[in-house]
Amino acid sequence: MNLISYFIRKLTETEVWKSVFRHGYTDTPRNRALQTLSNVWLHLHPVKVPKHAVKIRFTWCLGGLTFFIFLFLTVTGVLLMFYYVPDVNRAYADMIDLMYVVPLGRLLRTSHRWAGHAMVITVCFHMLRVFLTGSYKAPRQFNWVLGVLLLVLTFLLSFTGYLLPWDQLGYWAIMVGTNMGAATPVMGYQGPFAELLGVKINNDIRFALLGGTQIDAPSLLRAYVWHCIGIPIIAGALMILHFWRVRKDGGISGPL
Template identity: 45%
Template sequence: MNGTPFPRIGLWVRESALYRSIVRHGAADTNRNRSLVIFENLFLHMHPVKVREKTLKFTHTYWLGAVTISAMFVLIATGILLMFYYHPSVPQAYRDMKELKFVVDNGVFYRNLHRWGAHLMVLGALLHMVRVFYHRAYRPPRQFNWVVGVVLLLVTLLLSYTGYLLPWDQLAFWGVSVGTNMAKEAPILGPPIRFLLLGGNIVSENALLRFYVLHCVLLPVALLGFLGVHIWRVRKDGGVQGPPEPPADPEVEP
């Protein structure tokens, strides 16, 4: 902190009783304290204290997981904003969507940010999966985390799909009519699943409300839960794996 323009203020804050009651370690000036910064913070402790320098290189992971998670945070923030104006009822849902587009200050910006963020999240998740596949990072000991990742992809796609109905325009209505009719074609369980999902036989107000609850509560909670396991397992399985090392003997298959 000696290099900063306000060393005294920094020192005064860090030595105050209030600050020390929240952050128990001192300045990050020793290896021990630098480790404690990570250990003692709920949000940072997901991350290891030390990582290999090469894993931070762009071409190691192309940062695709980070892109996907960043899109998710943008979606949570903009989604909460949209919820302040949106009623999941017929025909108010369509009017609210129009109001967000044409009346609310910056409404069109946040609505479009939510939409483009959703596209980016799906694209990021798919590219992340491709990257992991071609780097052979799905192999033991990471095979379970691959499965968790597939679940995360499914939850992401379901979030994308349930959000599709909410504007309650023609595209949404027919998109969900067609999609739930595809689900109905599954043997035995198909028709009851469609009935429970829509809360009826046709895409109606019940369906809008159910998709809203799935989109805003159930699926995001599921996503955050699986995401916690996913990131934790990256650490426990030995950190991110980038491109596989070339074999020492070129004759041997890696």
């Protein structure tokens, strides 16, 4: 008996090995299915891929690209959090430190920003593709709704991240954005029907977003918490649903 295959057999028969790897690698249909089914990364994929699913020019991988960018943003975002403090006296300086003194900081911040822009773009293209191929039609209506919610959450992630550098661009972007909130009917103090419910500058939706009547320390902290924790958790939960529905609604969309 060959010594190598003897050791391999000894190794693969240990309890530790068997508790981690549940199936062999002999090329059988069952093992092929198990390879996807029992893999933590691959179990999202169907065990058997329909032929049309490998046709890249139907979906352009836009949803997958968006998810990949989201993962990238999560990793770079967490790394940025090691050096950034959402305090009005520190935020801008921390951002400048990231650009000039933190090792790898400039690459992290810049790629986080560019990836943020890229995610908005790929999400929009993903939606356009789904619309043009009619992939929102039955039985995928519910997944379209989930997709619209995820689009809004992507915009909100982009929006809340805008304020964090605490520079002029972000400050005025949030000023404009939250003032649009102030013009929302019923919920904003400048919107229609505001007087009807006694909605004022200190109890409307803009006030709840900013944590005050003006952009100040509470606004920065709120943008930070929503950006780093609140919205990613909600978006992550919806992504789980979104991917689950892709599988349940007949797999990846393809030409009829």
